[in-house]
Amino acid sequence: MSGRNDRSVLVSVLLAAILVVAALAWLGFQRVGGTPDTAAETSDEVAVEGAPLEVAGSASVPPADPTNLTYQRVADPNRTIAKDAAGRTVAVFTDGARSVRLSGPVRRFAEPKFTTATVTTDAWIRLAPQEWKAGEEKAAWYKPWITAALADKAPDALAVAMQYVQGAPEQKDAKGVRFAGDADFGPFSETDPDGRAENSDFFDYLGIQYQFSDGGRSQPQADRNGDLDCSGFVRIVYGYRLGYPVRSQNTAGAGLPRRAFAMSQFGPGVAIAADKGTQVRDFNRMQNGDLVFFNLDPSDGTQADHSGIYLGVDDAGHHRFLSSRSKANGPTFGDFGGPAILDGGGHFATKFRTVRRL
Structure with missing residues (x-):
């Protein structure tokens, strides 16, 4: 009798496992509106879906010194480019806009369930407290903001979107x-x-x-x-x-x-x-x-x-x-x-x- 009971338990476990797999498949089916995934298989590139992967070695670049930046005006669109002592672009401020492109550790964005493509960039997008205009780097708000922004490790606009x-x-x-x-x-x-x-x-x-x-x-x-x-x-x-x-x-x-x-x-x-x-x-x-x-x-x-x-x-x-x-x-x-x-x-x-x- 014990052998028959063991087989019954095994069958029950297998049936339960099949039901779980079917339920998970149904949930995935619902996420894309009733159409099975047709893109790439899930990879190990990102440990958590939607979280950008920091590219190895990118953080070794020393952070810019916000007290030692130079500023250059360029056109089309009108904007101010902040550079560090080595001539590297640290931030881009566009006239009439609050969004600022900061240079930071390189990240790789991936969404392997729907595409094999990845986007690798050093861009970090944050909002300044007000719209930019020429000469704003001399305003009272600017230095405290750029100092905090360059040190900020919280999710930026791109990471939040993901x-x-x-x-x-x-x-x-x-x-x-x-x-x-x-x-x-x-x-x-x-x-x-x-x-x-x-x-x-x-x-x-x-x-x-x-x-x-x-x-x-x-x-x-x-x-x-x-x-x-x-x-x-x-x-x-x-x-x-x-x-x-x-x-x-x-x-x-x-x-x-x-x-x-x-x-x-x-x-x-x-x-x-x-x-x-x-x-x-x-x-x-x-x-x-x-x-x-x-x-x-x-x-x-x-x-x-x-x-x-x-x-x-x-x-x-x-x-x-x-x-x-x-x-x-x-x-x-x-x-x-x-x-x-x-x-x-x-x-x-x-x-x-x-x-x-x-």
């Missing part, structure tokens, strides 16, 4: 609010051509009410908890996480408006590439962290209807961006539903229209 891709670990604040972790695009929708409904803002993801800089107040939708559409993704990264003001409406004024078209047309910051109704092909003026805009559906007009964050040049020389998409069901710089590259003749590249720097 905290919402598939598999990114959940993080909660002291009040128990989940502020980071794998985000979906939106709930299932029978009317949306891609199967997922948009209109999920950052406060929906968070599940909290929010007081906006223009006086509006949010009310999160329960069925959108953990969801971010394309502009909601931009707003949670630069707004809620990094502190850039956000607006409740699609109106001009201080702060990021709600929709992609409003951000691109009259949003804050400075236009790096104007919308001429044609594909943007000049990437020389762009820098990591810029907002990129697309007109994916020309049938509803010429205005932008999709937004993302420029990540950088990948290992194949292509310009990669992060955005939250319906087909991929959430933020990604992968190739599911079209390569997330700005150059060439792909789905997003041909509809790439304008660039702004916050």
Whole structure:
């Protein structure tokens, strides 16, 4: 009898294991809107999904001395470049923008579930307390800020953006609010051509009410908890996480408006590439962290209807961006539903229209 019992136990264990595997497969199936993964197999390149890997040896470069920097003015766009005693670029400040490109330890960004491409860069994107203008390095706020920014090891805009891709670990604040972790695009929708409904803002993801800089107040939708559409993704990264003001409406004024078209047309910051109704092909003026805009559906007009964050040049020389998409069901710089590259003749590249720097 003991042998039969042992076999029964073994069969039960095997059946339980099969059920667990099936459940995990179903969850993965749901994350991409009902379509199995077709990209590269998961690699060991990053220990935690969404976390950039610091490239070995990059931290050995001595940090810049913020008290011994020189400043150079350059044009197109108008900006100030800070260099250290060795002539290395330490920071780039763009007139009319708060986002600053700092040089730091080299990091490699990877999302192996959706692409074999990786982006390796020394760029760290942080927000200055106010928009830059010529001579601002002499202002009282500047030296304390640059000193702290160069020493700051907290996640920057690029690292924060990666905290919402598939598999990114959940993080909660002291009040128990989940502020980071794998985000979906939106709930299932029978009317949306891609199967997922948009209109999920950052406060929906968070599940909290929010007081906006223009006086509006949010009310999160329960069925959108953990969801971010394309502009909601931009707003949670630069707004809620990094502190850039956000607006409740699609109106001009201080702060990021709600929709992609409003951000691109009259949003804050400075236009790096104007919308001429044609594909943007000049990437020389762009820098990591810029907002990129697309007109994916020309049938509803010429205005932008999709937004993302420029990540950088990948290992194949292509310009990669992060955005939250319906087909991929959430933020990604992968190739599911079209390569997330700005150059060439792909789905997003041909509809790439304008660039702004916050």
